Amino acid sequence: MLKVAVVGASGYTGVELLRLLHGHPEVTVSCVTSEQNAGRPVAEIFPTLRGRYAQQLENLEPVRVAEKADLIFTALPHKAAMEVVPTFLKLGKRVVDLSADYRFNDAAVYESWYEPHLNPELLGQAVYGLPEVRRAEIVPAQLVGNPGCYPTCTILGLQPLVRQGVIDPTTVIVDAKSGVSGAGRGAKVDNLYCEVNEGFKPYGVGGVHRHLPEIEQELSLLAGEQVMISFTPHLVPMDRGILATSYARLAADLSPADLVRLFGEFYAGEPFVRVLPQGSFPSTAHVRGANFCDIGVTVDTRTGRVIVVSAIDNLVKGAAGQAVQNMNLMCGFPETMGLDGLALFP
Numbered sequence: 001m002l003k004v005a006v007v008g009a010s011g012y013t014g015v016e017l018l019r020l021l022h023g024h025p026e027v028t029v030s031c032v033t034s035e036q037n038a039g040r041p042v043a044e045i046f047p048t049l050r051g052r053y054a055q056q057l058e059n060l061e062p063v064r065v066a067e068k069a070d071l072i073f074t075a076l077p078h079k080a081a082m083e084v085v086p087t088f089l090k091l092g093k094r095v096v097d098l099s100a101d102y103r104f105n106d107a108a109v110y111e112s113w114y115e116p117h118l119n120p121e122l123l124g125q126a127v128y129g130l131p132e133v134r135r136a137e138i139v140p141a142q143l144v145g146n147p148g149c150y151p152t153c154t155i156l157g158l159q160p161l162v163r164q165g166v167i168d169p170t171t172v173i174v175d176a177k178s179g180v181s182g183a184g185r186g187a188k189v190d191n192l193y194c195e196v197n198e199g200f201k202p203y204g205v206g207g208v209h210r211h212l213p214e215i216e217q218e219l220s221l222l223a224g225e226q227v228m229i230s231f232t233p234h235l236v237p238m239d240r241g242i243l244a245t246s247y248a249r250l251a252a253d254l255s256p257a258d259l260v261r262l263f264g265e266f267y268a269g270e271p272f273v274r275v276l277p278q279g280s281f282p283s284t285a286h287v288r289g290a291n292f293c294d295i296g297v298t299v300d301t302r303t304g305r306v307i308v309v310s311a312i313d314n315l316v317k318g319a320a321g322q323a324v325q326n327m328n329l330m331c332g333f334p335e336t337m338g339l340d341g342l343a344l345f346p
């Protein structure tokens with residue numbers, strides 16, 4: 001059995017990792033950590049784990065964590081992750097980091113959107129953990145930077161178009177909506193029930209959201225030229241789910257049927273990407289709790305713009321599920337192992 005540690009197990013992506021790993025036949029969870037809840041049983045914080053996880057949350061002491069595990073998931077806020085990941089690597093452990101600390105190729109880009117990087121030399125060895133883009137690089141990686149939730153949803157929706165060169169890459173607009181768990185479990189006034197329950201609002205408007213450079217980095221690498229996007233996220237009164245509607249000017253004469261065929265062929269064989277039939281579009285309800293990215297595509301023939309709608313569960317394909325998918329690839333397990341569950345909605 002592979003021994004894994006979940007560092008940051010008292011957070012939303014941490015508990016989602018524990019939920020998924022419980023059903024994984026090749027893995028045993030050997031260590032769970034927290035900052036403020038150290039000393040408490042993890043099942044006391046998350047009663048869904050009762051009777052299945054007896055562990056107590058430990059303080060994050062990197063050497064002790066590394067001694068207990070072969071592979072470590074770091075589900076920490078950015079900055080906290082890069083404070084401990086180098087120790088894990090030095091002790092020969094493999095790491096899947098769910099924060100933004102190892103997603104960027106260029107430290108200067110990270111630093112202009114986040115903060116000074118504590119170990120920029122590791123960015124060259126970290127692999128961006130989107131299996132549908134970089135499967136072969138993930139397999140031997142010691143350090144995987146698990147993608148952000150909006151980037152996962154957006155990049156999977158746009159990848160076939162940029163790879164095939166059928167859109168003008170300077171015309172991409174992404175209008176995305178997220179459930180509130182995307183902001184993590186920490187208490188914030190903006191995320192209180194009364195603040196979010198009756199309304200639906202944009203945030204990070206005007207090209208200032210930190211997922212913008214991540215999406216542009218990956219799409220530009222795929223396109224072989226700079227892709228510029230306008231990206232506006234919205235906070236929706238639901239627990240989970242991301243739905244991104246992306247628009248771009250078509251550079252080729254393609255019908256809705258052509259586009260559905262193009263997407264279907266591009267993602268043929270991908271276990272977690274479901275291209276919907278012509279005229280069908282995804283719902284966050286249909287991926288809730290599951291590791292799927294559902295995609296619907298068409299063209300507005302009046303404006304010549306392609307419209308792609310993609311949906312994921314931010315905590316599963318957008319975080320913990322993708323992290324387990326990466327672990328499976330790194331460890332030689334079947335890629336879908338522990339991730340076969342369907343959505344919670346009919």
Ligand SMILES: NC(=O)C1=CN([C@@H]2O[C@H](COP(=O)(O)OP(=O)(O)OC[C@H]3O[C@@H](n4cnc5c(N)ncnc54)[C@H](OP(=O)(O)O)[C@@H]3O)[C@@H](O)[C@H]2O)C=CC1
Nearest residue numbers: 008010011012013034035036075076077099182184185319
């Ligand atoms: N939520 C989402 O949908 C997604 C999140 N991510 C990223 O994944 C990471 C985790 O996110 P999420 O689970 O939502 O966050 P949460 O805020 O829900 O959880 C954070 C976890 O980290 C622990 N922690 C916080 N600060 C420290 C510290 N300085 N030292 C040690 N432990 C610490 C917390 O422990 P405690 O509170 O017990 O002290 C908690 O266990 C973040 O980087 C986030 O950006 C990525 C994709 C999607």
Ligand SMILES: CC(=O)N[C@@H](CCC(=O)OP(=O)(O)O)C(=O)O
Nearest residue numbers: 099100148149150178179182183
């Ligand atoms: C609703 C909400 O607040 N969502 C978060 C995105 C969560 C995520 O994936 O962020 P990381 O890049 O930090 O991993 C946000 O907009 O910042």
